Amino acid sequence: MAREITAFQFGPFVLDLKRHELMRGAARVHLSVSQMKLLELFVERAGELVTRNDIAVVLWEQPEAVDVANGINTALNRLRAQLGDDRTSPMYIETVIGLGYRFIAKVESIQAVRETSTAAQAENGPELAIAVSAAILEPHQEQVLPTVLSVPRRWSSLRIVLLIIAGAILAGTCLVLWKHQRIAARVSSTSVVMPIMDGPLRPVTFNDDDNAVTTEAVSPSGKMMAYSDLSGVSVRWLASGAERLLLASTTFHGTRIAWAPDEQSLLLSGSRLDTRTSEVWSISLQRVAPQKLVDDADLAVISPDGRRVAFVRDRKEIWIAAADGQGARKLVSVDEHESIPFVFWLPGGRGVAYERYSLNRVSPSASTQEEDQWTYEVVDADTGRQLAKEEDVRFESAYMLRDGRLFFPINERIGAPRRTRLMIAATDPQTGRFLTAPQKVFTLDGDFATCLTASLSGMEMGVVLQSHKSDVFVGDLNLAGSTLQNVIRITHHSANNYPHAWLPDGSAVLMESNMIGRDAIYQQRLARQTPELLAQVPGRAVMEEVTPDGKWILFVEFSGAPPKAIAIYRVPLRGGKPEEVLTTGPLGEFHCPLHNGGCILREHVGNQLIYFALDPIAGMGKELGRTAWERDLLGDWSVSPDGTTIAAANHDVVHPGVRFITFSSSGPRIRELPIEGFGTILGSVWAADGKGVFVEAKNESAYDLLFADMSGHIKVLREAIHPIWASPSRDGKKIAFPSLIINNNVWLGSVAHM
Numbered sequence: 137m138a139r140e141i142t143a144f145q146f147g148p149f150v151l152d153l154k155r156h157e158l159m160r161g162a163a164r165v166h167l168s169v170s171q172m173k174l175l176e177l178f179v180e181r182a183g184e185l186v187t188r189n190d191i192a193v194v195l196w197e198q199p200e201a202v203d204v205a206n207g208i209n210t211a212l213n214r215l216r217a218q219l220g221d222d223r224t225s226p227m228y229i230e231t232v233i234g235l236g237y238r239f240i241a242k243v244e245s246i247q248a249v250r251e252t253s254t255a256a257q258a259e260n261g262p263e264l265a266i267a268v269s270a271a272i273l274e275p276h277q278e279q280v281l282p283t284v285l286s287v288p289r290r291w292s293s294l295r296i297v298l299l300i301i302a303g304a305i306l307a308g309t310c311l312v313l314w315k316h317q318r319i320a321a322r323v324s325s326t327s328v329v330m331p332i333m334d335g336p337l338r339p340v341t342f343n344d345d346d347n348a349v350t351t352e353a354v355s356p357s358g359k360m361m362a363y364s365d366l367s368g369v370s371v372r373w374l375a376s377g378a379e380r381l382l383l384a385s386t387t388f389h390g391t392r393i394a395w396a397p398d399e400q401s402l403l404l405s406g407s408r409l410d411t412r413t414s415e416v417w418s419i420s421l422q423r424v425a426p427q428k429l430v431d432d433a434d435l436a437v438i439s440p441d442g443r444r445v446a447f448v449r450d451r452k453e454i455w456i457a458a459a460d461g462q463g464a465r466k467l468v469s470v471d472e473h474e475s476i477p478f479v480f481w482l483p484g485g486r487g488v489a490y491e492r493y494s495l496n497r498v499s500p501s502a503s504t505q506e507e508d509q510w511t512y513e514v515v516d517a518d519t520g521r522q523l524a525k526e527e528d529v530r531f532e533s534a535y536m537l538r539d540g541r542l543f544f545p546i547n548e549r550i551g552a553p554r555r556t557r558l559m560i561a562a563t564d565p566q567t568g569r570f571l572t573a574p575q576k577v578f579t580l581d582g583d584f585a586t587c588l589t590a591s592l593s594g595m596e597m598g599v600v601l602q603s604h605k606s607d608v609f610v611g612d613l614n615l616a617g618s619t620l621q622n623v624i625r626i627t628h629h630s631a632n633n634y635p636h637a638w639l640p641d642g643s644a645v646l647m648e649s650n651m652i653g654r655d656a657i658y659q660q661r662l663a664r665q666t667p668e669l670l671a672q673v674p675g676r677a678v679m680e681e682v683t684p685d686g687k688w689i690l691f692v693e694f695s696g697a698p699p700k701a702i703a704i705y706r707v708p709l710r711g712g713k714p715e716e717v718l719t720t721g722p723l724g725e726f727h728c729p730l731h732n733g734g735c736i737l738r739e740h741v742g743n744q745l746i747y748f749a750l751d752p753i754a755g756m757g758k759e760l761g762r763t764a765w766e767r768d769l770l771g772d773w774s775v776s777p778d779g780t781t782i783a784a785a786n787h788d789v790v791h792p793g794v795r796f797i798t799f800s801s802s803g804p805r806i807r808e809l810p811i812e813g814f815g816t817i818l819g820s821v822w823a824a825d826g827k828g829v830f831v832e833a834k835n836e837s838a839y840d841l842l843f844a845d846m847s848g849h850i851k852v853l854r855e856a857i858h859p860i861w862a863s864p865s866r867d868g869k870k871i872a873f874p875s876l877i878i879n880n881n882v883w884l885g886s887v888a889h890m
Contacts, residue, residue, distance in 0.1 A: 143246040144179040147227065149219070150246070151179055158218075164335065170195050170377060171215045178229065178239035187236035196376065210340070210377035212237070217339045222651050224629040224666045225658075328541065328562040328572045331594070334886040337580065337601075340372065341365075341881045344628070348880035351587045353393035353402065354598040358591030361598055362402055363882050364390030369404055369419060374596070374884070382419050383426055392435050392587070397442040403429065405436045405447070416447055416461070429461040435478065440485045444517070451475040454490060456517060467520050478531065482514065483538045483565045487523050489514045491531060514568035524569040531559075533588040533599075537889075540565035543577070545585035545599065556580040556601070558588075582883070594889050601883045606632045606858070606874045608647055608660060613864070613871050615828075615843060620853055620871070626660050627667065633660075635863045635872035636679060639709070640686040642865040645872045646670075648678045648691075657691055657707070670711035675702065679771070681728045682709065683735060684779070688752040690717065690726065690735065701725070704737075706752040718755030725770060726750050730824055730866050733779015740765060747782070747799065761799030763806070771861065772819040777826045785817040785831075792817045794829055794844065809848055814840050819861055824868030832861045841873065 144151045150159045156172050158165040167175065177194050178186060191208050212229065215221075221228045230240045341349055343365055352363040362371045362382070369383040369390065383404065390406040401420045407413060416429045416436040429445070430436070436447035438459065445457050446467070452475060457464035470476060470492055479490040494509035510530035514523040531544035540563040547556050557579055562571040582601025590597045607627045611620030627633045631651035638645055644661040651658075656672035657680045671677055675695035682689055686709060693703045701723045705714035721739050728735040734757075735750040743765045749757035766787065773784035782797040786808070793810040794817060811817055815835030822829055828845035830853075841854040841862060854860060854873065862871040 141245045141247055144182075145244045145246060146179065146182075146241040151175060165218055167218060168214075168375065170211055170375065171218065174211050174215055178237070179243050182239045182241070182243040185232060185236050185238055190236070207376050207378040210372065210379055213342050214338065214340060214377065217342075220653055222629045222631065225651055225669070227652060328560055328575060329539075329889070330560065330575075331577060332888045333578060334888055337599070337883040337885040339601075339881050339883050340374075343879065343881055345877045345879050348878075349600050349882055350390045350406075350880070351393050352598050352600050352882045353395055353587070353589045354591050354596050354884070355395045355399050356397055356592045357399060358593065358596035360399065361882065361884065362393050362395070363600075364393060364404065364406070369393070369402075371402075371421065382421065383417070388415075392437070394437040396438055397440065403436045403438060403445070405434045407434070416445075430457065430464065435476075437480055439481050439517075440483060444485075446479055446481060446488050446517070448476050448479055451477070454479055454488060454515075456488070467517070468515055478533055480534060480536065481517075482568050483536055483540070486517060486566060487514045487568055488517050489524075489534075489536070489568045491529075512568075512570075523567040524563075526570050529561075529570075529574065533586055535588060535590045535594075536563065536565070536568075537590075537594045538565060538592070540568075540571070541594070542568075543588065543590070543594075543597075544574075545580065545588055547584050556582055556585040558585075580883075590887075595887055597885045597887050599883055600880055602878060602880050605877050605879070606634060607877045608633045608635045608645055608872055609875045610645065610662065610870055610872050613869060615851065625875075626662060626872075628665060629667070633658075633667075634678075634874050637681045637689075637863055638865045638870075638872065640682065640866055642867055642870065645863070646680045646682065646689065647872075648676075648680060655694075657689065659711075668711070671705065671707040671714045673703075673705060673714055677705070677714075679725065681726070681735070683752050684729050684732055690728065690750075690752060692723075692725070704750075717750070717752060719750075720756060725773075727773065727775045729775045729779035730777040730822070730864070731779075732777070733775070736760065736775050736779075736782070738773070740768065761797075761804050763797060763804055769818060774821045774829075776822050777824060783820045783822055783829050785819050787816060787818070789816050792833070794820045794831060809844060809846070811842065811844055811848075811850060814842060814850075818859070821862050821864065824864045824866055830862035830864070830871065832859065834859075 142154055148160050152159065158167050158175065173194050174191060188208055195211060216223060216229060219228050223231060226240065228239060228241045230238045232238055341363060343349055347366045349363050349365050352361060354361050359375065360371055360373055362369060366386055368381055368385045370379055370381050372379040387409045388406050389409055390404055392405040394403045396402060400422065401418055404417045404419055408415065414434045415431055416433045417426050418429045419426045430447060432449055433447040436445055438445055443459055445459055447455055449455055452470050453466055454468040454476060455464050456467050467488065474492055474494045477491050477493050479488060481488055490513055492511040492513055510528065512526045512529035515521060516523055530546060534542060534544035536542045542561045542563050544559050545556050546559055558577040559574040560577050561574040563569060564571060580601060582603045584602035585599050587600040607625055609623055609625050611623040614621050626645065629651060631649045633647050633649045635645045635647045639659065644659040646659050648655045649658050649667065655676040655678050657670045657677050658667040659670055660667045670689065673693045675693045676699060677691050678694055680689055680691040688706045689709060690704060690706050692701050693705060694700060695702050704717040704719055704726060706717050707714045722741060724737060724739040726735055726737040737748045737750040737756060739746050744762045745765050746762040747760040749760060751757055773782055775782060780798060784795050784797065786793050786795050791810065792812060793808050796807045796809065798805045811831060814833035817831060817833055819832040820829045828843055831842040831844055833840045833842055839856045839858060839860050840852055841860045843851045843853055856875065858876040860873055862873050864871045
């Protein structure tokens with residue numbers, strides 16, 4: 137029976153060559169045509185060098201007609217994002233500096249059998265028998281016998297049914313925020329047609345925290361996207377990935393981009409960083425020099441017919457002018473305590489919609505305080521007459537489709553984790569009047585969303601999403617001074633990273649990172665950019681430490697929701713296959729001394745905390761001692777460098793401090809070290825010389841990283857808005873600590889409108 141390759145499997149993905157689809161389990165991963173071509177090129181040549189010229193030939197029929205360098209970079213970045221791959225620690229696409237790229241994942245080809253036996257058809261029914269060949273990337277290993285799988289013929293139809301059901305469930309369970317219940321009493325029962333996202337939003341810019349994207353706009357046709365960052369204003373052709381810098385400026389902070397209807401130019405609003413003046417510029421895509429359109433103006437947007445421009449002055453007035461900025465006249469003004477954070481045209485161009493924001497203010501009697509007020513209003517663009525008004529509708533960006541459907545994000549500013557919800561409401565496209573109360577479409581991936589835009593059809597949607605992640609920093613420790621010195625950031629990839637230990641020679645920090653989708657153990661060398669994977673397990677691998685003899689790394693596996701410790705593993709210092717360390721009882725937390733002695737495991741049993749010896753080979757040993765249980769947190773204790781004393785935060789809000797515990801045959805000896813004036817003590821880590829502890833303290837508004845010597849002298853080493861702790865090197869010269877990084881990047885999505 138003849139066979140043909142119909143698909144490739146790598147990691148959790150299956151690339152279907154016939155349908156040109158990438159699947160992850162039962163879910164389809166949305167890839168553009170160019171991304172699919174690029175991925176097929178890589179998997180078909182897995183393990184081989186793929187040059188940039190090879191990529192250009194595959195992606196473009198006429199490479200000379202596009203910006204190939206930027207196009208390839210963009211295509212690779214977007215494909216890596218869809219695969220969850222990180223260029224600094226690749227699992228799939230490796231960069232071969234100066235030569236090209238190589239697909240490094242283990243790839244298996246899936247071969248279809250063209251003819252099946254009658255017996256197989258009778259047993260399996262309407263299914264297709266396929267065989268998986270030996271791994272392409274392991275040609276020198278012993279050949280593996282094919283494994284027979286079964287794939288239903290009707291699988292694609294089932295996907296469609298499931299998609300329809302999922303859309304129906306989503307539409308039937310949309311959440312209306314409590315403030316929008318006021319709107320529901322004033323609008324009709326007209327239903328709103330809910331859109332369906334064609335896969336998740338995907339990032340298309342990958343700027344670091346020191347070069348945040350400030351605004352973006354999808355073009356009317358959906359073929360282009362423009363965005364602004366510290367480099368200036370760039371436009372990207374979404375199909376090819378080609379990108380061009382339209383305006384180079386490091387002194388202009390863009391606040392809004394708006395496309396002209398013919399897509400030959402766009403408006404850039406913002407402020408000059410040197411003079412702090414707001415301006416609106418017209419930027420052409422035809423390599424014509426940018427022209428200043430209006431001074432003292434911001435948030436400009438072009439009318440649907442391209443003849444007029446609406447803009448805001450001082451965030452308190454809306455003005456209308458001709459497309460060239462001439463003949464400006466004031467349309468709307470608000471009170472002194474109010475501002476206008478956003479403005480847009482109705483689809484027909486008759487009205488201008490905007491948000492009116494009223495700051496909370498204290499009444500003359502000072503006995504009551506009003507809430508901030510957000511009001512959606514629409515006025516006639518010619519007369520200024522009010523066409524619509526709705527209280528308690530809050531947004532800082534929005535777009536309206538031709539049928540009147542209004543989309544806007546709601547950012548939750550309180551609580552953790554913060555979430556952003558995309559909302560939809562039906563309106564009259566001629567007047568902007570609300571016909572339905574806002575409903576949730578879905579939750580966005582980021583922590584904060586701004587600059588929501590879309591094409592005229594609404595099929596292509598863009599947004600600037602802010603995301604928070606933890607990176608690892610290292611500083612030189614000089615306890616004679618008041619703070620750390622020479623602090624540097626050593627991780628530079630899109631993942632959360634948390635340090636807990638160092639290699640004995642101080643050349644690298646050991647950390648847990650979720651760059652592969654779940655926490656695993658890595659080492660980040662100070663002299664390199666790319667982290668090195670040391671160990672991973674099915675669950676989350678965390679809380680890594682090095683044994684005093686420097687031979688082993690021990691770590692804990694967490695699993696479930698909420699996460700629970702289920703096992704302790706050992707792995708050689710240079711990495712390898714993890715092996716479970718034998719333990720019994722309710723698994724708790726362990727810590728190891730830096731120099732001498734053995735590791736210690738703590739378990740919470742009844743109303744006691746029990747401490748046991750822990751050996752990386754023999755496992756859980758004899759009981760060392762026990763204390764009465766008090767409130768405990770993960771990471772709130774540590775073992776002294778000589779292995780004799782435990783330092784634990786007492787979590788006492790009245791008498792905060794660190795408790796030093798030494799075990800003996802007569803019972804535990806406990807000494808308290810008061811640490812007052814810094815709030816609650818959350819954790820303590822011994823210094824490498826044993827002469828003090830690094831302490832994490834939390835007050836009402838921030839966290840402090842402190843150093844306290846054994847006499848109670850305290851120094852503040854670092855202040856942060858997030859949890860922070862110290863991981864000292866063995867020589868005591870440096871510490872590693874986590875710090876929050878905030879990124880702002882453009883994310884795009886494809887929307888199917890019913």
